[in-house]
Amino acid sequence: MILRRFVLIAAALIFSPTLKSQENFSTNPLEAQFITEDVDRFWTAFDEMEQTGNNTFQKYIDQGSPGLKGFIDNRIINADSLYNMVASRKSDYLKSKNLLKDLESKRKRIVSIYAAMKYWYPQSVFPPIYFVVGRYNSGGTVSEAGVILGVEKQNDLNGLPGLVAHELIHFQQKSLGEDEDLLFQCIIEGSADFIGELISGEQINGDAFTYGEKNQEKLCKEFVQIMHKSNYNDWLYGTSGKDDRPNDLGYWMGYKITESYFYNHADKKKAIEEILLMNDAKSFLKISGFLDEYAE
Numbered sequence: 001m002i003l004r005r006f007v008l009i010a011a012a013l014i015f016s017p018t019l020k021s022q023e024n025f026s027t028n029p030l031e032a033q034f035i036t037e038d039v040d041r042f043w044t045a046f047d048e049m050e051q052t053g054n055n056t057f058q059k060y061i062d063q064g065s066p067g068l069k070g071f072i073d074n075r076i077i078n079a080d081s082l083y084n085m086v087a088s089r090k091s092d093y094l095k096s097k098n099l100l101k102d103l104e105s106k107r108k109r110i111v112s113i114y115a116a117m118k119y120w121y122p123q124s125v126f127p128p129i130y131f132v133v134g135r136y137n138s139g140g141t142v143s144e145a146g147v148i149l150g151v152e153k154q155n156d157l158n159g160l161p162g163l164v165a166h167e168l169i170h171f172q173q174k175s176l177g178e179d180e181d182l183l184f185q186c187i188i189e190g191s192a193d194f195i196g197e198l199i200s201g202e203q204i205n206g207d208a209f210t211y212g213e214k215n216q217e218k219l220c221k222e223f224v225q226i227m228h229k230s231n232y233n234d235w236l237y238g239t240s241g242k243d244d245r246p247n248d249l250g251y252w253m254g255y256k257i258t259e260s261y262f263y264n265h266a267d268k269k270k271a272i273e274e275i276l277l278m279n280d281a282k283s284f285l286k287i288s289g290f291l292d293e294y295a296e
Contacts, residue, residue: 026125038133060082061076128147136150182236190257219249236251257291260290
């Protein structure tokens with residue numbers, strides 16, 4: 001399922017919510033940047049490898065964009081690691097060679113999402129989106145340079161606008177929690193889903209949302225017992241297999257808390273600002289009122 005594939009990417013984009021929006025990013029939605037130069041360099045190196053049989057990827061890394069540089073640690077690692085993976089999976093890499101041919105068709109959609117974000121939060125900044133090629137171990141991440149997507153992990157770009165909307169929210173968030181417990185992190189991720197859906201019309205975490213809606217009472221009772229702990233298991237970024245729950249139910253929980261906060265607020269634009277600046281998860285939850293009936 002296309003959207004599910006991008007949910008898995010979003011789950012992989014684990015980063016500190018204290019990541020600062022960069023002052024040099026554009027504040028104009030019409031200036032959305034898609035940076036694909038790394039993909040071009042990769043295929044140049046790939047063709048040279050085919051011709052010479054040598055490792056030709058050092059130049060790809062050395063000349064990489066800031067986005068590619070943010071994809072090195074724990075992903076590409078180095079030229080030798082990339083060469084070994086490419087040599088063993090040539091046919092798989094070739095499947096993604098023309099993936100970006102329709103990228104321009106997504107630009108208008110993403111610009112409209114950026115414009116909607118500008119309406120709701122005039123202080124918004126719009127980071128570049130970097131397309132890179134890695135070692136089949138990450139669909140994407142973010143860094144201070146922008147959003148970074150691993151092209152070789154994608155089959156198509158149908159889920160790109162919703163994913164970009166989610167990550168765009170993370171770049172606006174200025175949350176700094178003294179105790180980043182499960183509740184705090186769920187609100188960070190769930191609010192990105194909520195506002196991302198508000199500006200894009202797309203719900204990228206469909207499996208978790210469907211399961212959460214069907215099992216709300218049971219999940220809420222469980223969540224209030226453990227929400228102030230630092231263990232994210234079974235709620236964010238992985239499950240223990242104790243039941244049939246999908247990954248990332250915490251996104252759904254944070255979405256529901258944020259949704260309640262938003263609709264309880266008389267000034268909806270002010271609500272968006274407060275959601276993005278949230279730094280006290282306990283107070284945020286109390287104002288939302290979402291879990292009141294389950295609290296002891």
